[in-house]
Amino acid sequence: FSQKRTMMVFCAAFGLSATAELSPALPPPSLPPFAPYPCSICKEGFYLSNSSADPYDIFENPTTYCKDCPRNANCSAGTTLESILLPAGYWRASPSSTVLYECGRFGGGDEARKTRCAGGPEAGGNGDGYCATNFTGPECQLCDASNHYLVGGDTCEECPSDAVIVGNIVALFVGLFVSCAIAAWVYSTTSLRRKPCIGPLLRFADRAVAVFATFGLTPKLKILLGFYQVALVLDSTYSAQLPEEFMTPTDRLNDWISLNWAKALLAVQCGPSELLAVTLLPVGLIALLLLSGVALRAYRWHVAPLPHQRLWPREVGLGLLEFLPASLVLVFLCVPGVNAYIFGAWSCQAYDDPDPEHAKGMVSYLRRDASIECFTDKHQTTIDRAIIFAGVWVGGSLILYSSLLAACYTPLRAKVSSPLTRATAFLHQEYTTTFFWWEALELARKLILNGIVLLIREERAFLRLVVAVLLSSCYLTALAATQPYRKFEDYALAVATNLVLLVNFVLAGWCSIFLNIEERSGKEEAITIFGFNSADWIAVTMLSLTFGMTVLFVVLAAVIGAIAAQRRRERDRVLEETNRALEMQGVQCTFLFLDADVLRSGRFDEAGYKTTLPRLQEIQAAHPEWIKRRVLMRHLAYGRHAYRGEILAVSHRWEQPEAPDASGAQLRAIREYLQSPAGVEVGFVWYDYWCMPQGERTPTEKVDFKRMLQNVNLLYLGCSVLILQELSYLSRFWTQFEAWCSMQAAAGGGLGPAPAAERRCTVVPILQATEGMASELIMMWASRSVDEAIETLASPDVTVTNQSDKELQLYKLRELDSLVQEAVAQCESEAADPALVEIAPAPDRGSNSIFERAE
Known part of the structure; x- marks a missing residue:
């Protein structure tokens, strides 16, 4: 013993x-x-x-x-x-490996991984001995039974049949498409805003859209989403060793940011269908959107009365532009996620296994499908498919962006609005004209950072972080040097997000090195090298920076809103005081106009207004960007004819007391004129029902209405006039007054009949009127003097709805001759540029940038 x-x-x-x-x-x-x-x-x-x-x-x-x-x-x-005895929750690749791996959660919690990875002393084949019953594969993440997949981290469920998968996908996209169509129809139907049930919601949506447009939130949201599309793939793309405190919330957010709907509908372990679904279904949805636009245009073209305004090939082109903005938004949202998924075919998880059969003592499995061992024939088949889809998405998206932006080069440089520039505004609206192509560069950066870097082999995963740091540094330097954004706050947010992204890449590298040293040489060695006790503070810092970008976005929007509101109130106060004084003297008047491009391009039709437009208040509520405010100066209107080429005033008779254009004939005539060579230069249209408050008016609207009515002669004496003549045109006071004004010329000697070649009016017969009636109108009023006009208009058979309006205008007509002489004399005595008057936004709209770069 x-x-x-x-x-x-x-x-x-x-x-x-x-x-x-x-x-x-x-x-x-x-x-x-x-x-x-x-x-x-x-x-x-x-x-x-x-x-x-x-x-x-x-x-x-x-x-x-x-x-x-x-x-x-x-x-x-x-x-x-x-x-070696493994505790529950751990796994190793083979009995000859000395490296233990903590099993992933895979949608479950800590208990889920312990349930799945039972541990024990027997490795079995390829580590299967450490798996609980019904589980197999690396980290026991596969189901042992065929045709089953992992759910919730610790449960195996039977794979759905192909019919169920197809049904779910079809139901999702049909439901989404129908819901969007219904929402668009409801939002574009103006009459629904007066309904008690849905009206408040639509009016709230109007205010939200107005705020969204006013504060320019689209560029800021693009910058924020672009940041998250890259920042949330540090684990899956860069194989960075990060604490779970960072990985868990970012993985969940990434599923939403990357629109990973396939994860909810499909199961990776149930077959190879997920790659096809993830890559092809967004293409199908985009194609469906574009074809829907073509179909809508074709239908409108088919039902429109002959002769057609455009040939059908042009209608097809406009139909493609109909839903191009929505398609570009979808491409922006889908491309980074799809790109990361495609290049995931090169993303392998390596495990230590000294078996001589495995090169470099490692065995690797595909991250997204652990049933595929990397560098095998099956893996090569996956790579071959991925190469094809990479060409479709990576090459296709870059070609799409570049070709669209190249096509916009000429009109953007000339600062001319066209159907294509409006449809592609999502790509270039936030950038200066010099850097209108920046969105294509931004797309290339995201494609490299969240997908293409996976071409670097897994054993050199740290090199991916090095490449990301170098690329982010170069991009940040270029961004700071060029300042491509129009608004300073967009530029500041872009710099901040890219700086945080660069810091995150550096911190991820530190964290990976720290945890590697800790694993191989012990925690004491890692502490000695880095000087801190744990990598948790790195995870906390990265989380704070990552989600702090959302806080920065909210704070930035709030600050911009507060500053802009204060500036707008001060600007409006000063303008109101100045304008009130000038307008009381009749020196100037503020009018509201409709953007001529809305009518010329048919945007009103796209918004759901088929025959005519609603009153001003409804247009301002649904489409505030259509209404433009402009101050007309009397001396510029009469003495310099400064507004003749760009402003069109419409003279017309109201068909019904509540509907001036019930038949839609007036709207068609106005649009045809704007599309003709004579109206191509017109930028703004004045039509009383669309540009003056109608119906029930607020106290402010009553004041605005009266002010514009008193100064309406500025429009008909100083601008181009489109006379829409029908049978009763010559019986009404207002129409005859407007017609006479449009046929006068302002000179140093006062008002006088304009020569035929210099007349500012165009007479268009509508409804039952004829060309002969148009000639009769010109003969009746073209040669009348001021006194003759007053005598004719004062006749009792010249009717008017409101007699006070008639008395006011006749009184103004008596002093108009002297006012014209004063205006011409003022223009002759000053050397002011006639283009000093600028288009001003409506009082509650406009640019709210803290600073906006001049072109």
């Missing part, structure tokens, strides 16, 4: 344990007398690296054979490499 005890103490000194069996081999001369009980097993806390080694070799070289127990493993006395 004492001899055996002495031997055990001797063996323990070498990290060994005494075997209980006699060895047939003779002890070497150097051994003590108790050599028949040689030290041949390792004590607790150590494992025997080679269980087939000779006991005497083990005794003579204890540090060669007995190794420290791997981190997180349990090694009792007598443990060998093959029998």
